[in-house]
Amino acid sequence: MTTIIETEGLSKWYGPVLGVTDLRILVEPGITGLLGPNGAGKSTFLKLVAGQLKPSAGRVSVFGENPWTTPELFRKIGYCPEAQGLYADLTARESLLFLLRLHGYREGEVESRTLEALEAVGLVDRADRRVETYSFGMRQRLKIALALAHDPDLLLFDEPLNGVDPLWRIRLTALFESLASRGKTLLVSSHILPEVEAMTRQILLIHQGKVFAQGEIPAIRELIDTHPHRVSLRVDRPREMAKLLLESSSLEGVHFHPKQEGLLHLTVTNREKFYAFLLEVVVRNGFNVEEMVSTDDNLQSVFDYLVEGKR
């Protein structure tokens, strides 16, 4: 697997204020969700990768090059910053034309790429209106268009779905997925977890300027041994099932749902062992399992477990 972004001991301080510290990160192709609470250091990390900030210590390499000193690299990088940065008195089309010309394309190519980018974010019919007349969500979409208009291999999005309406959130998520399926690398920052969870299982969690976790959500969850797994089970004979399951050494506790008949809430220490035991119990005693859900095997739970007590 090719590494697109690599950092080694990457740190950034704003005077006495810590931005990020000692980041060792590898980012591979596909979508990586960059997560963290507000002020965690997500934007700082993205700015460092986008060559907008000079590291205080350590190094960052993108496609093997230093983004701070290599402007040519931006032919392969698309950056969508969190700040607006758009000229209010230009139209969307003019903004795209101007910024694409900075890439050195010929005029015909500038125009065709502009049109493609406007189509991708649904702004073709409003392309000739001044940006100052745009809603916040439309400006966000225009920024996304500006980032992907030159068809870069690496896309860095800082809170791209902020202020975007629900319909366009879905469309943009699909757009990101299609870009990833074409071999692009996307690093998408957000503090809204369902947003990230909808587009990828690969996350990079930053908190207090440090990397808390990196990898696929279930794999990270598996590593969190300080919190037992929570499993919900709906069966036809809940009391009998509970009695049998308590024989498992991997089961820490069983609770009956107070209102829903047949629903058990289980606390499990070793999920793999427990599932093997459960299967045996079900087969041997002929239980009818209607539903089984791992209730904390999601991004929100992983996030909560990792940052709890450190807020």
Added chain:
Amino acid sequence: MEIRKTGYIPWQGTLRESGWRGWPIFKHGVATVFQRKKAKLLFAFASLPFLIFAVAVYASLRPELRMMTRMVKELGSDLAIFHSFYTNNFLLFTLVILALFSGGDAVALDRKHNAFPLLFARPLSRFDYLTGKLSYILFYLLLFSLVPGILLLTIKVVFSGSLSLSPRLVLAALTYPLAPALLFGSLTLGFSAVTKNEHVAKVSIFGFYVASDILSNIVLPGRIFTRSNLGFLSLQQNLKRFGNLLFGFGDETAGKGIIAILIILFWSGLALWITYRRVGKEG
């Protein structure tokens, strides 16, 4: 098959080097300034010195109008006409107005709109940005100083029917306009880079030009400075002294002309350095 299993095929080509990357900024700047309200009015105003001196050049070449040129000291010779054209207060004032009109918002607007992250996420260095911005301000300044100078030379050649021009005249006429253009262009960028408010930038540029002149005119007889030395404080006086040096006019020594151009270069360099430090990445 998902991308993680497919594997990414890295781009193997070499990074394409185009020409000067500030070119789109130059083109955009020239077009934007031209489309501004009152641009045509200002351009007409800025053309007045050329029109007046075109008549003067023509008059100096017509025997029946020689009497007129003898009455006006500034029309006594070709060098005098061109010296007078380039160093007259009206033209220098017009160039200041043109500089703040075309470039007062050059960097201030980018800072106001927080456009640097978007701009510098392109294959654009700070040097490209700076030269791109400076170039379109210079374009307008030279359009109303160097270009009229060349046109005046052309008028002289056409109406005299002779190509024999003094080398000093040609050299001075082509070189001198670069000094006010560089000075006013770089100062404009410098002031534009230290504020997010374009109006503050414009007032500062104008104020600096006027204040430097007022300061130099404060006469303190018998004190540390003589009036002559105080002239170096004035942007206008320095430009005139440099003009005197190039065209061979005035009663000043060549040393003063050289000091004047060094001061012009110092102010220009300082302004460009400040601009370079204030623009671009966050550092």
